[in-house]
Structures are given as structure tokens and as C-alpha cells.
Amino acid sequence: MSLMETVYQQLHEHSFVETAEEFSKDWCWRSKSWFAVQKNKNGDFSIPVAINCLNAVKVKIALAHLRRKRLGSLVDSDIQILGEVKAVLEDYLLAEHRIAAVADDRNESTTRQEP
Secondary structure, eight states: OOHHHHHHHHHHHTTSOSSHHHIIIIISOSOTTHHHHHHHTTOOOOHHHHHHHHHHHHHHHHHHHHHHHHHGGGGHHHHHHHHHHHHHHHHHHHHHHOOOTTSOGGGHHHHOOOO
């Protein structure tokens, strides 16, 4: 199973997306048929689409943190699931494409040098 399918399946199972068309448009910023076309040709995320999806996940995480202030721990599972998706996308971009600029902030504190 491709990373694209894995990410979609995880988001779908936890009700973040209802359809592949919604995933294509709202999470990957592509046409509504993008997921179906990629799946049909055994494709996967390209670098720009993986970054688009990662950015969408980061926005959803930020919104979940805001909802947590109003609703308390009810949204903790959403934050955890989205965090897992974020980590998978970041690991993919780093391991497969050596793109660390979108890596998690947890790495910044260990690599930053104090003046």
C-alpha cells in the first residue's frame, strides 16, 4: 500500500475525511480525481503534494489545539492521530527526499546553536 493510501485510510478511519475526492481537494490541494488517478496508476505522493498534505495536517493540528481550549481533552485523540500522520509525512520527506525543512520543530532545539 502506498503512503498516499495509508494516509488517506488513516484520515478516513478517524473521520477526518469522508471521500477520496475530499482528500484530494482539501488535504492535497489537487483536483477531485487526483487520488483515483494516482491509485489507478499505482502512484504515490510527489514532493509538492506530500508537502501540501503535511501543511494541511499542521493546520488541522493547530485548529485542534484551539478547540482543546474550549472542549478540553475531548480533542486529544484528534491531535494524536494528526500528529502520527504528520510524523509519517515528515519521515517520508526526510528519508526518501532528504527534505528536512518541513521536519518537526522537535529537531530544531537540538540543532540550533546559541550565539
